[in-house]
Amino acid sequence: MRVFNGEREKHLHSLGCQDCEHFITILQLISTVLLVALLTAILVKGSEVPRSQEHDQEKQHIHQKLDQLKAGLDHLCRPCPWDWMLFQGNCYFFSTYQKTWKESVTACKDMGAQLVVIKSNEEQSFLQRTSKMKGKTWMGLSDAKEEGQWLWVDGSPLQWRNYWDVWEPNNMSNEDCVEFSDYGWNDISCSLENFWICKKSASPCSG
Template sequence: MDMGDTTEPMARQLGPIEEEELITSGIRHSPKDFGFRQFHSLRSFTGCLGRSHALLLLQLISLTLFTVFLVAILIQVSKDPSSEGLEHSKQEEIYQELTHLKAGVARLCRPCPWEWTFFQGNCYFFSNTQRNWHDSIAACQEVGAQLVVIKTAEEQNFLQVKTSKSNRFTWMGLSDLKHEGTWHWLDGSYLLLSFMKYWNKGEPNSSGEEDCAEFRGEGWNDSKCDDNKFWICKKTAASCSNN
C-alpha cells in the first residue's frame, strides 16, 4: 500500500463525530474564515451603535472643525494691522458712551434737595414765608434739618451775603433764652468770642426781651422770639460718588 492509500483510510477513521468535534473546537478554522468573522463582528458593532450615536459623532466632528476655523480667524485678525485700528476705535466709542453715562448719573445725584443751596458739604433752605423763632425750629425739623447753626467764618460770610441781598430779616439758631446775656446755639454749643464781631453796632441790647438772633442788614441783631421772620434750615449734604 502506497502513502496515498494510507492517508485516505486515516481520514475516514476519524468519522463524522470526530470531524464535528474538530469543527466546533475551531481547529479547522482557516485565516480566511477568521478574517470574515472579524468583519462581520465590526458590522454588528456599528449596527449596535444606532443612528443616534452616529449622528452624535458627526456633530462632535463638525463642532471640532468649526472651533478650529474660529481660532484660525482670530489669529488672522490679530495679525492684521487694520484690525488694531478698529479695536481702538471701538474702545474709544465705548469710553465716550461711558463718560456720557457717568455725567448723566452725576446730574441725577443731587447733594441737596430741590430749592436748597449747597455750600461746603451742607445744604441750606432759605424760606419764602415767615414764622416766629420757635415755629421756624419746627419747620426745619419737619424736613430733617435744623435752624441754622453757624460754625465757621466762611459759612457766616456765605449766609450774610445771601440774606443781605434779599434784604430779609432772617432767623438763625441762636438765643439767650436759657440765661440772659449768654448766647448759645441750638446744638448746645456756646457762641465763640470770635463771633461777637458779627453783631451789628450796639447789639445785642436785649431791649424788650429780645432773646433770639436774626440776620439783619450787614450783621446780626437780637429780636423778640415771637416776631415772624424768614428762616434758614441747614442739614448735611448727601454723598455722590465720583468713581
C-alpha cells in the same frame, strides 16, 4: 286740423326730448360733482391717516426722550434737594415766607435739618450776603434759657462775637433770639416773624 295736430304733437315731442336731454345733462353734471367730492374726501382721509400716525410716532419719540432725560437726572449726583443750596458740604434752605423763631426751629426739624448754626467765617459771609437779599432772617441762636448766654440750637455756645451789628445785642424789650439784619446780627423778640434758614449735611455722591 289733423295735419295741424300731428305737426303740433311732433313739435311737442321734439320739445320733450330736448327737455330730457337737458335733464340728463344736469344729472350727469351732478353725478360728476358728487364723484369728484367723494374722491376728494377719500384722498383727504387717506392723507390724514399717515399724518395721525406720524403725530403718534412723534409723541412716542418725545416721551422716550423725556424718560431718558429723567433717568439721566436720577443718576446725577444730588447732594441737596432741588430747592436747597449747596455750600461747603452743607445744604441750606431759605424760606419764602415768615414764621416766629420757635416755629422756624420746628419747620427745620420737620425737614430733617436745624435752624442754621454758623461754624465758620466763610459760612457767616455766605449767609449774611444771601440774607441781605431776602430780608431779615432767623438763625439758630438764642439766650432764652439764660440772659446773656448765647446758645445755638444744637446746644453749643457762641464762640465769637464780632458779627453783631453796632450796639447789639442790647436786649431791648426782652430780645432773646437772633436775626441776620442788614449789617450784622441783631437780637430781637422771638415772637416776631422772619424768614428762616435751615441747614443739614450734604449727601455724599455714590460712585
